[in-house]
Amino acid sequence: MRDMRDGKSEGLGAAQDAPEHAHNDLQGAELQERGLRQDAAPRTEPAANDGIDRRNFLSCMAWAGTGLLWTMVGGVPTSKLFAATADAAGRAAHGQAGSSFSFVQISDSHIGFNKAANQDVTGTLKLAIDKINGLSAKPDLLLHTGDITQSSKASEFDTAQQVIRSVKAGETFYVPGEHDTATDDGALYRERFGKGTVGNGWYSFQHKGVHFIGLNNVLQIDAMGKLGTEQLRWLKDDLASLSTSTPIVIFAHIPLWMVYPDWGWGTQDGAEALSYLKRFGSVTVLNGHIHQTVQKVEGNIAFHTATSTAFPQPAPGSAAHAGPMVVPAGKLESVLGVTKVRYVARQSHLAIVDSSLADKA
Numbered sequence: 001m002r003d004m005r006d007g008k009s010e011g012l013g014a015a016q017d018a019p020e021h022a023h024n025d026l027q028g029a030e031l032q033e034r035g036l037r038q039d040a041a042p043r044t045e046p047a048a049n050d051g052i053d054r055r056n057f058l059s060c061m062a063w064a065g066t067g068l069l070w071t072m073v074g075g076v077p078t079s080k081l082f083a084a085t086a087d088a089a090g091r092a093a094h095g096q097a098g099s100s101f102s103f104v105q106i107s108d109s110h111i112g113f114n115k116a117a118n119q120d121v122t123g124t125l126k127l128a129i130d131k132i133n134g135l136s137a138k139p140d141l142l143l144h145t146g147d148i149t150q151s152s153k154a155s156e157f158d159t160a161q162q163v164i165r166s167v168k169a170g171e172t173f174y175v176p177g178e179h180d181t182a183t184d185d186g187a188l189y190r191e192r193f194g195k196g197t198v199g200n201g202w203y204s205f206q207h208k209g210v211h212f213i214g215l216n217n218v219l220q221i222d223a224m225g226k227l228g229t230e231q232l233r234w235l236k237d238d239l240a241s242l243s244t245s246t247p248i249v250i251f252a253h254i255p256l257w258m259v260y261p262d263w264g265w266g267t268q269d270g271a272e273a274l275s276y277l278k279r280f281g282s283v284t285v286l287n288g289h290i291h292q293t294v295q296k297v298e299g300n301i302a303f304h305t306a307t308s309t310a311f312p313q314p315a316p317g318s319a320a321h322a323g324p325m326v327v328p329a330g331k332l333e334s335v336l337g338v339t340k341v342r343y344v345a346r347q348s349h350l351a352i353v354d355s356s357l358a359d360k361a
Contacts, residue, residue, distance in 0.1 A: 101139075104139045106132075106143075106339075108306075108309065110311070118311040118324075125160070127336075129164065132168065141207065146289070148176075152179060152183045175251055177218055189201070202234060211246050212250075215227060215256075217253060217267050225254030225268065225270070228269070249283075250284070251285075256287065259290060262317070263322040265316065277300075287304070290316075292313060307336055307339075310336070
C-alpha cells in the first residue's frame with residue numbers, strides 16, 4: 001500500500017514496504033442518543049444522555065494547545081481550526097520535534113462520482129489537499145481511509161493519485177473502501193497501493209513510537225463490514241510483541257464499532273478486533289464510510305469517523321436510507337473536510353481537530 005515515491009517509515013509490520021493511505025473528514029456538530037458525538041447534518045432532537053466522558057474529552061483536547069477555539073452548541077463541545085491558532089499549533093509541534101508530530105486524515109473522495117450531491121468531486125478533493133498544504137507545519141503522514149474512487153476504474157485511480165500526489169505531507173497511506181474493490185475484489189487497488197501488504201491489503205508500521213495499523217473490512221461485506229478470520233489472526237499476532245505503553249492508531253474504511261447497524265454502519269467482527277486492544281493505554285480508531293464526524297470514547301479507545309471530501313450523508317436514522325445528500329447551493333464545502341491529529345508523547349489520547357473545507361486555513 002505504499003507509493004514508492006513517498007518517504008520511508010520505520011518498521012513496516014510483516015512487510016518490506018509501507019503502504020500509502022489517505023483519509024477525509026466531514027464536520028458538523030451534535031450528539032446522538034446512542035452516545036455518539038456527531039458532526040454532520042443537524043438533527044432536531046438534542047441528545048441529553050450521550051455517554052461521552054466530556055471531562056476526559058475536554059482535558060485530552062486542552063493539551064493539544066491554544067490552537068483550538070471551543071464553542072458550545074446545544075451543550076456539545078465542537079472545535080474549529082482558524083488561521084492564528086493553526087500557526088500556534090504548528091509552532092508548538094516544531095518546538096517538540098521528536099516527541100510529537102501531526103498527521104491528517106481524508107476519506108471518501110469518490111473520484112468518478114457525478115451526481116447532484118457533487119458534480120466536481122475532483123475539485124473538492126483538490127480543496128482538501130490545498131487545505132492540508134496551507135498548514136503552517138507539514139504533517140508527517142496523510143491517511144486516506146477509503147472510497148478513493150466511485151467505481152474502481154483505472155482512470156479514477158489515476159486522477160486521485162495525481163491530485164493527492166501534490167500534498168505536502170511526509171508519506172501517504174491508504175486503506176480500501178467498498179467502492180475501491182467492488183468490481184474486481186480489489187485487484188486494481190492492490191496493484192496501485194497494496195505492494196508489500198499482507199493478505200488482501202492489511203499492514204502495520206511504526207512512526208516515532210506510534211504503531212499504525214491499516215485494516216481492510218470491505219471485502220467480505222454482508223450488510224456490514226467484516227475483517228475475517230485470517231485478518232483477525234494477523235492483527236492479534238501483530239499486537240502481541242508490543243508493550244502496553246505503545247500508542248496504537250488503527251484505520252479502516254467502515255467503522256469498527258456499531259455506529260448504526262440498520263444502515264450497515266459497523267463491522268460484524270469489530271468487537272473481536274477491539275478486544276485485542278484493551279491492554280493498551282492509548283488507542284485511536286479512525287474510519288470513514290459514513291461521510292460525517294462521529295466521536296466516542298470508551299475507556300482507553302477513542303473512536304473517530306471522518307467527513308468526506310465528496311458529499312455528505314444523512315445523520316443515522318434521520319432519513320429513509322443512507323446515500324449522497326444534496327445540500328443547499330454554496331453550503332457543500334461546509335460539510336466536507338479534513339481531520340488533523342496530533343500526537344504528544346506521554347499523553348493518553350491523541351488530539352483530533354476537524355475543519356471543514358469552508359474554514360479558512
